[in-house]
Amino acid sequence: GTVAVAQKRVSSKQRRLSLSEYRDTYLQVPKITDRKPVFVSGEVRDRLDEVVRRLGGRGMSASGFVENLARLHLEAYREDIEQWRKL
Template structure:
């Protein structure tokens, strides 16, 4: 009898469930995040949900997309470089603006997604100066953003 309890029937094990339970590490890293289902959606229900979601997103952001398209064409015109010396000059300007190691006196934690943190770390390590980190990169971006939009933010705050 004791032997029957110890035996495991491998046909009853759902491999996708076991694998997805190991992949569900966001809950351990960020407990306030809503739990993701351990089992992936199956069949037509999954396809229907995706199409409903894409329809909702496209209808709710149609006005915003028009604004983004007009801004992205302006950005594309400014970022296209015709020669390597121009590209190098643009990189030097970008590096001076965002990738210099800042002096942070009183550090405080800021929470971002793991994927974004990995991307910022890679940019900081590959393109930045010695000692550059993702937090320094974020610090520089925030400083530039506040310089660029500081007056607008003050105005919007008073609205």
């Protein structure tokens, strides 16, 4: 989980992960207590569903995948976002 965040911080191009690292980082079922809807395009949704179906385990969903992506992104860029907010 969080250990991967530090490694993930690579300019605009993300470091490529092995399948097991990818699964550990993005395809673990997150705990979501206060659910709110977020909309994505049909094309993106289809691609997310395909990744989850092929690579995710039991209980994993496109919503969980998006939650993990967003959490990791926000954590990786937390300091930058704080700085940019002040501009």
